Amino acid sequence: DAMVIQNPRYQVTQFGKPVTLSCSQTLNHNVMYWYQQKSSQAPKLLFHYYDKDFNNEADTPDNFQSRRPNTSFCFLDIRSPGLGDAAMYLCATSKGQATYEQYFGPGTRLTVT
């Protein structure tokens, strides 16, 4: 089945130690998104790629970076994780703009010690 895959499902990192979260998709969708979801809060969009074009949300901290080496893969890099970055990170894809449905992966739960 076509799907959105996130690895790992659970990630523990130390304060200040860089960490990378991975997302892959078999849907061949143009757009890939990263959301941050803190406990009991709504998912918040960090950034998205439309093909190779990167679009950062205005309030996304510089500590968060992303890479999309090809259509299938997208990475979220947290350069110096703080305790406040502990959250669920959700990857999603969509075919394009307008009202296309977004398909979500299962998420990666990040713990910062």
Add this chain to the structure above:
Amino acid sequence: GDSVTQMEGPVTLSEEAFLTINCTYTATGYPSLFWYVQYPGEGLQLLLKATKADDKGSNKGFEATYRKETTSFHLEKGSVQVSDSAVYFCALSDKGFQKLVFGTGTRLLVSP
């Protein structure tokens, strides 16, 4: 900016009870509206959507109607099942590019 407000949970119901989860929104223009569901340990899944005023989205017995006059998109189901226990998110997308703005989610617990 755009925002979504939905009722706080948890909502606790017995099987076969009627469900309503309220959702209201604030947006400039005419957004598309969505309900997503998140089962334990899984990602978000689109449950239903409506793209213009008076549209009714429906899926798996759930329904929601896009009410422009009351800026609402309430989720309803006539008879809930234990398997409907999950967190439900109301969301809107701004015009053009589909950036989703989510509500905070409502947890539904259905007991046998």
